[in-house]
Amino acid sequence: MRTKQSIFQDIDWIMVAIYLVLVAFGWISIYAATFDEQHRDILDMTQNHGKQMLWIVLAIVIATAILLLDHQFFETFAYAIYGISLFLLLAVLFVGSEIKGAQSWFVLGPISFQPSELAKYGTALALAKYLKVHGSKFKEMRIKLISLCIIFLPAILIMLQPDVGSMLVFAVLLVVLYRQGLSGWIFILGFAAIFLFVIALFMKQFSWEISSETSIAGSWLFLSLLASLCGVIFYFLRKSKGSLLIILGSYLASLGYYLSVDFVFDHVLKPHHQNRINELLGIVSDPLGAGYNVHQSKIAIGSGGFFGKGFLQGTQTRFHFVPEQSTDFIFCTVGEEWGFLGSVVLVSLFVFLMARIIWMAEKQRSEFTRIYGYCLASILFIHFTINIGMAIGLAPVIGIPLPFFSYGGSSLWSFTVLLFTFIKLDSERKFVLR
Amino acid sequence: MNNLEQRKFVIIAAFVIIGIIFLIQLFSIQVIDDSYVSSADNQALxxxxxxxxxxxxxxxxxxxxxxxxxxxxxxxxxxxxxxxxxxxxxxxxxxxxxxxxxxxxxxxxxxxxxxxxxxxxxxxxxxxxxxxxxxxxxxxxxxxxxxxxxxxxxxxxxxxxxxxxxxxxxxxxxxxxxxxxxxxxxxxxxxxxxxxxxxxxxxxxxxxxxxxxxxxxxxxxxxxxxxxxxxxxTIDLRIQKFGEQLMRNKKGSIVAIEPKTGEVLCLISSPTYDPNLLVGVKRAKNYALLSQNDSLDPLFNRALMAKYPPGSIFKLIQSLIALDEGVISENTGFTCNKSLVGCHNHPSANSIKEAIQMSCNPYYHQLFKRLINRGRSKSYFEDSALGLEHWTERVTAFGLGQRLALDLPNLKAGNVPSVELYDRIYGKRRWAFSTIYSLSIGQGELEVVPLQMANLAATIANKGYFIDPHLISNIQNLDSNLPWEHHETGIDAGYFEPVIEAMQWVVEKPGGTARRARIDGIEVCGKTGTAENPHGKDHSVFIAFAPKENPKIAIAVYVENAGFGGTWAAPISSLLIEKYLTDSISDTAKQNQIIRADLISLEDVYED
Structure with missing residues (x-):
């Protein structure tokens, strides 16, 4: 067995470089978003960009520390970290501080900490460790269920805070199970469910006027169409006896689901969620109310044009038309000041980084590293999709940060830890046995 | 397991597809749709x-x-x-x-x-x-x-x-x-x-x-x-202000011109109003009050727009044209025969100077007859028409019957009757001297505006020419020559001597009609007029210039319904001339009497 000469040996410098570019680009954008004439100093600690500089320095320290750890550490302490994060998630419900309507923070003097950040890491490690051991028997229902439990236990605790955004981050770990052998149908079903949900919301607003006295409510129209469709499919598959049962079953399931959408939408979702969904789907338009953030965000990005307005020249972001512009809506600064070109660079960097992680994961001899890599890529993917998607009006407004980019020590450090753990594990791939 | 490993392609494809969807949306809002740019400008600029x-x-x-x-x-x-x-x-x-x-x-x-x-x-x-x-x-x-x-x-x-x-x-x-x-x-x-x-x-x-x-x-x-x-x-604030003060409670106007340059020294129409009333938000309300609720119509600029018969001041033009045409000489006399035109009691005029000094109406009746009927045609009618045609041309050269080039809008031309006018009224060859003789003394169809009277005074002061009267002499920081032109009357300068001499007598000689215009130490030359007014008391007119040598100011004062020209118009002129030339008033009693006089209420009494 060979031994490593240096902790920096075999490190994937490409990933490190992308990380540094994203962090720097993010910091510039935060500087632009908070810039004003009185606070030109790049290290002004009263301003977000000054603080972010400090967080970045600390993040690099953390990254180095992770590279210094023994690679066995992560696998060894996977369950422990997971356990601690579950405990903290439970504790935060009782002793946490409420920020923006969610009881998700521990505040100790100047330091605040969000246990859901740790939980992402803990869950990724625990899932990797569990599947490393039991992954070969993934076809067994028991293994599947335990895997799902590992994912959804923290998700449920987070839902109680309630923090819909962070919860989605856990749901995306189903991608990892898909790679492990979970049927792709679950995603098709998921998309079908979202599709039905959207249809149901639209149909609520719609009715077909046959004459001045009679009109058919949109819902009945859709359900009748769906029934006819099932009838047609059955006609073509009439030779297969079992198909009748399946078609009838799925029709009834759809019917039940469809009818439950009303209930879920009106009674389970909070009014601000309802507004955001209605706004996204264009069912209602209220640019000064619920749609304000996205409306302003699109104006900022859209006004950037092809080449952008230039560094520190963005009027929309600099003059606070866009809310939350150094955290959730940080992408606006990129879109406005760097234009389509800058946006292409950013989107490409993310897609390349995520694809590279998957690619590298598949090269691993260690199952643990491979599965952990999938967890990392999935988590980055959901943040990337939701964050940029909402800024350009393609996803509902859910307050989750853009990895490495958004302002905030908590999220920067947690993504740094997530990424550098993988870089560390990957650097050991030549020294581990399967 | 190999089969499952292929799923990495599905997952990477999902990443790429999301990235492409984002880029399509970004391209659409950033590059294709430019409405976001204008929204941004509307908000932030x-x-x-x-x-x-x-x-x-x-x-x-x-x-x-x-x-x-x-x-x-x-x-x-x-x-x-x-x-x-x-x-x-x-x-x-x-x-x-x-x-x-x-x-x-x-x-x-x-x-x-x-x-x-x-x-x-x-x-x-x-x-x-x-x-x-x-x-x-x-x-x-x-x-x-x-x-x-x-x-x-x-x-x-x-x-x-x-x-x-x-x-x-x-x-x-x-x-x-x-x-x-x-x-x-x-x-x-x-x-x-x-x-x-x-x-x-x-x-x-x-x-x-x-x-x-x-x-x-x-x-x-x-x-x-x-x-x-x-x-x-070109306005002189001192006399503009003083003139407005003198015209208080009187209807009429004053125009003063510097003869050599055509610069208007003051231009007053009375009653006037405080220009500060028509400023800002209060303008609309005050305008309505001034234009509708005031029977004296203070917005009406009489100096440029009120057409009056010139009356006796027109005798100056008649004298000059007659001398220049050679129909009389300086020493021609006519008896004061009151058979056709009325006159006041005075000895017959034995020269043009005496005629002017005494403002003899029959003298001008006969003088005008000589100007019109010159025997150019055997037909009396034709002869009158030919005579008038020439006369009209000569009168017009004094700036009458035409819009002067003053730099103010809404200037009226007045009227110098022409052959066409009488042909229209009476028919061709249906009129003759006997129809139009009241022109001889500045009545009849003649109409002038006060500016033209002042311009006449300036023309005489210049002995035969006038410069376009104007109000602006310079536009600061702009190189532009303002287009003020020189106009000749075509009257020989020599003929002005007796006329000017007579105008001095009008003011200074015992028996002159404008003795109230005398100023110690300044030789004022003037001519009174009393224009008949079919609607009420006669209008009082006076034109003058001073000093006699190298005149500095030419002035016309027209006071409506004030009676004889020597009574009101002449002293107002003299006060303004004195004020302009010496910046002082020697006879404050005269000044105060005029300021106090209320000729508007007086008129009301007469009309009752």
Missing amino acids: RFVTKYPSRGIIYDRNGEILVLNQAAYDLMVVPGQVENIDTTLLCEILDITLDEFESNIDRASSYSKYRASIFKKQMTASEYAQLAERLYQFPGFYGQKRSLRIYPDSVAAHVLGYIGEVNQRQLDLDSFYRSGDFIGISGIEKQYETMLRGERGREVLMVDVHNTVQGKYENGELDVDAKSGYNLES
Whole structure:
């Protein structure tokens, strides 16, 4: 067995470089978003960009520390970290501080900490460790269920805070199970469910006027169409006896689901969620109310044009038309000041980084590293999709940060830890046995 | 397991697809759809019009006749008005809640995102109260404008007034934008393009709270406002003011001209009004009061627009033409035969000088007959027509019957009757000298405006020529020669000597008709007139110039319904001449008597 000469040996410098570019680009954008004439100093600690500089320095320290750890550490302490994060998630419900309507923070003097950040890491490690051991028997229902439990236990605790955004981050770990052998149908079903949900919301607003006295409510129209469709499919598959049962079953399931959408939408979702969904789907338009953030965000990005307005020249972001512009809506600064070109660079960097992680994961001899890599890529993917998607009006407004980019020590450090753990594990791939 | 490993392609494909969807959406909103650019500009940029200050108008000695005073329009952008203390704002602005609502509604109906005027023309002190609290009212800001102010409240008819452009003017001239001011009368109208200057523009960046955050693109798109040109007028503030004072409670006008240059020294129409009444928001109300509720019509500029028969002052022109045509000589005498035209009692005039001095009507009847009937045709009618045609031409050369080139709008031409006129009235060859003889003494169809009378005085003072009378002598900082022309009457300068001599007698000799115009130490030459007025008491007329040698001022005074010309018009002239030449008044009793005289009420008594 060979031994490593240096902790920096075999490190994937490409990933490190992308990380540094994203962090720097993010910091510039935060500087632009908070810039004003009185606070030109790049290290002004009263301003977000000054603080972010400090967080970045600390993040690099953390990254180095992770590279210094023994690679066995992560696998060894996977369950422990997971356990601690579950405990903290439970504790935060009782002793946490409420920020923006969610009881998700521990505040100790100047330091605040969000246990859901740790939980992402803990869950990724625990899932990797569990599947490393039991992954070969993934076809067994028991293994599947335990895997799902590992994912959804923290998700449920987070839902109680309630923090819909962070919860989605856990749901995306189903991608990892898909790679492990979970049927792709679950995603098709998921998309079908979202599709039905959207249809149901639209149909609520719609009715077909046959004459001045009679009109058919949109819902009945859709359900009748769906029934006819099932009838047609059955006609073509009439030779297969079992198909009748399946078609009838799925029709009834759809019917039940469809009818439950009303209930879920009106009674389970909070009014601000309802507004955001209605706004996204264009069912209602209220640019000064619920749609304000996205409306302003699109104006900022859209006004950037092809080449952008230039560094520190963005009027929309600099003059606070866009809310939350150094955290959730940080992408606006990129879109406005760097234009389509800058946006292409950013989107490409993310897609390349995520694809590279998957690619590298598949090269691993260690199952643990491979599965952990999938967890990392999935988590980055959901943040990337939701964050940029909402800024350009393609996803509902859910307050989750853009990895490495958004302002905030908590999220920067947690993504740094997530990424550098993988870089560390990957650097050991030549020294581990399967 | 190999099979499952292929799933990495599905997952990577999902990443790439999301990335592509994002880029398509970004391309669509950033590159294809440009509505976001204008939305951004509407929100973050504020286009502030920088209004130029209107040119100042000075008198001939550099005294200010009209200048500007800061005023502020309170602007509102309805879409940015939120969470304001409406009651407090109404209190500061001294408006009711209803007015507030209706102003906001009006502004919103124009545009929610563009500024419209909320309250017009607040004075600097009114605005100061609001300015320090303006930060409490997002969506509101002040726009600096300027209003005219007339420090001496004089020369309303000369200076004119400005007002907001109307729709017709907006359609005609793309220079103007709604809310702009435009000269409506007087010099303000005549010199509008000089006075108005050029609008500037400032592009500011505002933040979400509508607070200004600095200049957009470091002010590269800004354009400075260009002030209007300052005008130097020919008006002498002292005599303009003094003349207005003398004309108080009298109807009529005074025009004084510097003969050598054609510069108008004063131009007064009475009754007049305080030009400060027609400034700013109060203009509309006061205009209505002045134009409708005042039977004396103070807005009517009599000096340029009131057409009067010239009366006896016209005898000067008759004398000059007759001498020049050679139909009489300096020593021609006619008996004062009152059979055809009336006259007052005086010895018969044995020379043209005596005729002028005594203003003998029969003398001019006979003189005019010689001018008209010169035996050019055997037909009496034809001969009269030929005579009149020539006479009309010669009279017109004195600036009568034509619009003088004065730089004010709405100038009237008056009337010098022509052959065509009488042909139209009576028919061709149906009229002759006997029909038109009242022209001989300045009555009949003759009509002149006071400016033309003053111009006549100046022409005589110049012994045969006049320069276009004008009010502006220089446009500061602009190289342009103002187009004032020299006009010859065609009368030989020598013929003016006896006429001028006689005009001096009118004022100075015992038996002269204008003894009240005498001034110690100044040789005043003048001629009275008393124009018949079919509607009431006769109009009192006097034209004069002084001093006799190298005249400095020519003047015409016309007082309506004041009776004999020597009684009112002559002393008013002399006071103004004295004031202009010596800057003092020796006979204050005469001055006070005239200032106190109320000829308007007098007229009322006569009419009853």
